[in-house]
Amino acid sequence: MTGAQAANALFVATILAYAAAMFAYAVEYAFDKRAPKRAKALVAAGGGAEDAVESAASGGGAEDAVESAASEAPISPAAARGAGRLGLVLTYLGTAALAVSIVTRVVYTGRWPWGNMFEYTVGVALAGMVTWLILVANRTVPRRLGLFAAFAVTMVLGTSVRVYTEAGPLVPALDSYWIIIHVTAAIMASGILLIGCVFAILHLVKRRFDRQVSDGAAIRFPLNVAERLPDATVLERLTFKIHVFAFPLLTFGIFAGSVWAHFAWGRYWAWDPKEVWAFIAWVVYAAYLHARVSGKGAKANAPWIAILGYAVMLFNLTAVNLVFSGLHSYSGV
Amino acid sequence: MTATLAPPPRRKAGPAKRLRSFARRWWHQLTSMRTALLLLLALALAAIPGSTFPQRAISSVDVADYYTAHPDLAPWLDRLWAFDVYTSPWFSAIYLLLMISLVGCIIPRLGVHWRALRAPVPDAPRRMSILPYHRVVEGDLNQSRARAVFKQRRWRTAVREAEDGTVTIAAEKGHLRETGNLLFHTSIIFMLVGIAVGSLGTWYGNRILSEGKSYCNNLQQYDEYGLGSWVEETDLPRFCLTLNAFDAEFTDGGPTAYDADVSYETPSGDGDYDLEVNHPLNLEGTNVFLIGHGYTAVVTYTDRYGQTQTLHQEFLAMDAALNSEGAFKFPDVNVDPATGVVDPDAEVGFDAILVPTFDDATEMLLGSEPEPNNPVLALTAYTGDLGLGDGLPESVYAVNPDQIASGGLEQVNDQVEVIGVGDSMTLPDGSSLTFDGVEQYAVLQVRHDPGGPIVLIGALLLLGGLLPALAVRRRRYWIRWNPDGTVETAGLNRNDYDGLDEECDELTALIAGNEPPRTDNDTHDDGDRA
Numbered sequence: 001m002t003g004a005q006a007a008n009a010l011f012v013a014t015i016l017a018y019a020a021a022m023f024a025y026a027v028e029y030a031f032d033k034r035a036p037k038r039a040k041a042l043v044a045a046g047g048g049a050e051d052a053v054e055s056a057a058s059g060g061g062a063e064d065a066v067e068s069a070a071s072e073a074p075i076s077p078a079a080a081r082g083a084g085r086l087g088l089v090l091t092y093l094g095t096a097a098l099a100v101s102i103v104t105r106v107v108y109t110g111r112w113p114w115g116n117m118f119e120y121t122v123g124v125a126l127a128g129m130v131t132w133l134i135l136v137a138n139r140t141v142p143r144r145l146g147l148f149a150a151f152a153v154t155m156v157l158g159t160s161v162r163v164y165t166e167a168g169p170l171v172p173a174l175d176s177y178w179i180i181i182h183v184t185a186a187i188m189a190s191g192i193l194l195i196g197c198v199f200a201i202l203h204l205v206k207r208r209f210d211r212q213v214s215d216g217a218a219i220r221f222p223l224n225v226a227e228r229l230p231d232a233t234v235l236e237r238l239t240f241k242i243h244v245f246a247f248p249l250l251t252f253g254i255f256a257g258s259v260w261a262h263f264a265w266g267r268y269w270a271w272d273p274k275e276v277w278a279f280i281a282w283v284v285y286a287a288y289l290h291a292r293v294s295g296k297g298a299k300a301n302a303p304w305i306a307i308l309g310y311a312v313m314l315f316n317l318t319a320v321n322l323v324f325s326g327l328h329s330y331s332g333v
Numbered sequence: 334m335t336a337t338l339a340p341p342p343r344r345k346a347g348p349a350k351r352l353r354s355f356a357r358r359w360w361h362q363l364t365s366m367r368t369a370l371l372l373l374l375a376l377a378l379a380a381i382p383g384s385t386f387p388q389r390a391i392s393s394v395d396v397a398d399y400y401t402a403h404p405d406l407a408p409w410l411d412r413l414w415a416f417d418v419y420t421s422p423w424f425s426a427i428y429l430l431l432m433i434s435l436v437g438c439i440i441p442r443l444g445v446h447w448r449a450l451r452a453p454v455p456d457a458p459r460r461m462s463i464l465p466y467h468r469v470v471e472g473d474l475n476q477s478r479a480r481a482v483f484k485q486r487r488w489r490t491a492v493r494e495a496e497d498g499t500v501t502i503a504a505e506k507g508h509l510r511e512t513g514n515l516l517f518h519t520s521i522i523f524m525l526v527g528i529a530v531g532s533l534g535t536w537y538g539n540r541i542l543s544e545g546k547s548y549c550n551n552l553q554q555y556d557e558y559g560l561g562s563w564v565e566e567t568d569l570p571r572f573c574l575t576l577n578a579f580d581a582e583f584t585d586g587g588p589t590a591y592d593a594d595v596s597y598e599t600p601s602g603d604g605d606y607d608l609e610v611n612h613p614l615n616l617e618g619t620n621v622f623l624i625g626h627g628y629t630a631v632v633t634y635t636d637r638y639g640q641t642q643t644l645h646q647e648f649l650a651m652d653a654a655l656n657s658e659g660a661f662k663f664p665d666v667n668v669d670p671a672t673g674v675v676d677p678d679a680e681v682g683f684d685a686i687l688v689p690t691f692d693d694a695t696e697m698l699l700g701s702e703p704e705p706n707n708p709v710l711a712l713t714a715y716t717g718d719l720g721l722g723d724g725l726p727e728s729v730y731a732v733n734p735d736q737i738a739s740g741g742l743e744q745v746n747d748q749v750e751v752i753g754v755g756d757s758m759t760l761p762d763g764s765s766l767t768f769d770g771v772e773q774y775a776v777l778q779v780r781h782d783p784g785g786p787i788v789l790i791g792a793l794l795l796l797g798g799l800l801p802a803l804a805v806r807r808r809r810y811w812i813r814w815n816p817d818g819t820v821e822t823a824g825l826n827r828n829d830y831d832g833l834d835e836e837c838d839e840l841t842a843l844i845a846g847n848e849p850p851r852t853d854n855d856t857h858d859d860g861d862r863a
């Protein structure tokens with residue numbers, strides 16, 4: 001097996017592991033019935049304390065419609081949590097396989113692995129999942145939400161397949177140590193912002209769910225899935241924290257890119273389509289940070305701005321590479 | 334408002350005052366966060382057309398192509414500055430408003446921040462229990478130890494003693510956040526100044542230079558150039574450049590390295606440099622960049638009297654495989670050496686396509702590899718009047734199409750003739766064109782941008798300000814020794830912040846000594862303070 005084949009096999013293994021993990025998380029999400037009311041406790045309690053918490057929870061807890069349905073559930077909460085643990089293990093394994101896949105490519109090509117759109121997108125997926133695993137490891141987010149993170153990351157990996165390029169050498173303009181600085185920063189920012197975008201969406205869903213509940217409206221699928229999400233305010237603050245962390249990285253990535261543009265193309269900024277859309281993304285994220293402190297109405301809209309920001313990032317990654325002609329030409333794509 | 338609502342007779346609301354109040358209202362509106370938010374989103378929106386329409390500043394050729402493709406639409410778009418988005422009045426208006434709003438935001442905040450830095454830390458409210466963090470500490474806390482801890486942890490403090498014997502130490506931390514925030518916002522303006530200085534003081538020139546050729550730094554010698562408003566032609570530094578050799582390396586049909594071996598002569602000394610992409614050459618404060626490359630075809634024309642002329646003609650790449658287009662023009666040939674009579678209709682021109690690797694096995698003319706492994710020229714010859722003398726600018730990469738259309742030039746061969754290196758194409762009058770070989774050329778860009786360093790410093794300041802602006806939290810902590818012997822502590826967040834309880838608990842523990850603090854939980858403290 002050549003290095004490229006090994007890298008590809010590991011890549012496929014990652015997708016399979018994430019798909020299985022998604023299924024496992026979904027089981028935990030659906031059947032671990034104490035989850036919604038005790039989101040806070042779950043975050044606070046250590047792994048060892050979980051069983052104790054559970055026995056307390058299964059006795060009490062609010063008995064709403066969903067709760068009573070739970071007693072007829074085919075899977076016990078303890079088994080559901082087992083599935084969640086399995087999901088986490090699978091996520092770790094898949095992420096490790098992805099990292100090894102990238103390293104294999106480095107060894108095989110003898111160069112830094114961000115040479116084309118496929119490699120970039122895979123990097124974003126890795127950065128996103130590592131961000132997620134860190135959040136789970138320090139108990140900032142409950143494990144069962146891995147369902148959504150695994151889904152988002154798998155979508156990114158699936159997209160990357162569409163722009164798959166054989167591992168090959170780099171065009172001269174990319175042959176620079178700035179590729180490490182600029183592209184790594186951009187990949188990390190995109191990966192972290194992906195998770196931020198997931199939280200922004202979850203927040204909006206939960207908010208809508210809460211509104212329906214307080215309106216007394218009947219809650220149907222798929223909105224009833226939001227039942228088990230953490231508090232809307234908790235999700236909103238998570239969204240904010242992640243964006244606050246990613247924004248300086250994004251800023252740094254753009255600056256590093258323009259320093260590189262100076263060396264490679266003779267000017268640091270010339271409104272190349274990639275530069276235009278990076279600028280737009282940056283301005284939208286700056287708007288998000290402002291919206292959060294510009295009064296109640298603006299704060300309520302802030303998650304939408306965050307999602308808009310990620311839409312711009314995705315547009316910059318896909319459409320700008322494939323549709324517009326500019327200097328950001330990657331070999332193959 | 335109106336005079337009836339503002340009774341003092343000596344200060345009647347004249348037009349001046351109304352104007353002032355109107356201006357003040359708008360100023361407040363403009364410098365509000367909400368306006369900044371809207372302007373930011375407007376700026377994002379306004380930047381979009383610059384990526385969907387070709388921009389003159391990037392490529393005037395693309396704009397011309399757009400005109401050809403959409404002859405009806407293009408003039409209208411042009412009237413809306415769609416081809417000059419980033420210098421258009423509407424784009425400028427948005428960012429100027431944003432800058433005004435920014436200045437209007439920064440200046441008052443500077444004053445507030447300056448005063449806050451020098452003011453003593455405010456005292457706690459009389460009833461400390463209304464604060465988000467509040468504990469009643471059992472046992473004693475040592476005052477001097479408290480001061481030592483604050484000092485060691487670099488909290489700003491203020492000690493207050495009331496008449497009834499109450500002692501309060503107020504401590505505060507995190508002014509760096511606002512400092513960073515102001516630095517961040519100010520550096521945006523700083524960067525903009527750099528960009529403005531750059532666009533006024535910049536100049537650049539692009540030059541295609543074949544192997545073995547030289548040129549000197551003046552505007553006549555550039556294929557394309559631009560000067561900022563502050564720059565005179567005579568301001569350009571003096572230097573000359575020679576391209577000794579150019580080397581392009583290809584792997585699997587893709588370029589992997591370009592290497593231009595150049596020599597330079599400047600008033601302060603001469604030298605050689607290995608010019609590569611990502612490694613510009615700095616000459617007299619000006620950077621020379623390698624931004625492209627291509628092929629130069631070398632041909633010899635032997636006219637009907639046996640006189641020869643050799644031409645090194647640069648070709649323009651049409652695709653990634655470097656299939657290139659170009660033209661050979663011979664305006665002063667076919668002059669009878671015996672009589673010296675110039676026949677104005679005996680000029681010769683060739684439109685040509687240069688294929689670096691021609692594949693004989695296929696029907697296709699264009700090759701798929703950029704290396705010059707089997708170069709051929711595909712030629713169409715014209716004789717007549719090339720139209721070079723009419724003073725109009727024309728492309729060096731094509732025989733004048735107007736002359737062909739008007740019949741001033743006559744096409745010689747109906748079928749394109751393909752010749753390899755060493756081969757000749759013979760015209761009916763007995764003259765011939767021989768393909769001598771292929772050389773490489775480099776595209777050099779020489780650019781001076783005095784704003785660059787300013788923008789770079791601004792960018793570093795921006796990042797340096799952004800990190801504390803986002804990471805630092807401003808918070809306050811108080812200890813109060815009540816006359817009745819009880820000790821209370823309290824804490825307050827000035828920013829959205831999670832760890833207040835933990836931090837305050839830790840401070841209390843430190844002050845109390847190494848043993849864990851014996852504290853009483855107040856009702857306020859647990860739960861989610863979102």
Ligand code: HEM
Pocket residue numbers: 286289290293364365366367369373431434435436438439514518521802803
């Ligand atoms: C080019 C325009 C602007 C950009 C790119 C920009 C960017 C930013 C960024 C990235 C932050 C985040 C730092 C933080 O959250 O502390 C921020 C914060 C802030 N900006 Fe701006 N800003 C701009 C204009 C303005 C204007 C015009 C105002 C005044 C109305 C303003 C007022 C503020 C304030 C008060 C904060 C602090 C928010 C907080 O405490 O969290 N900004 N700005």
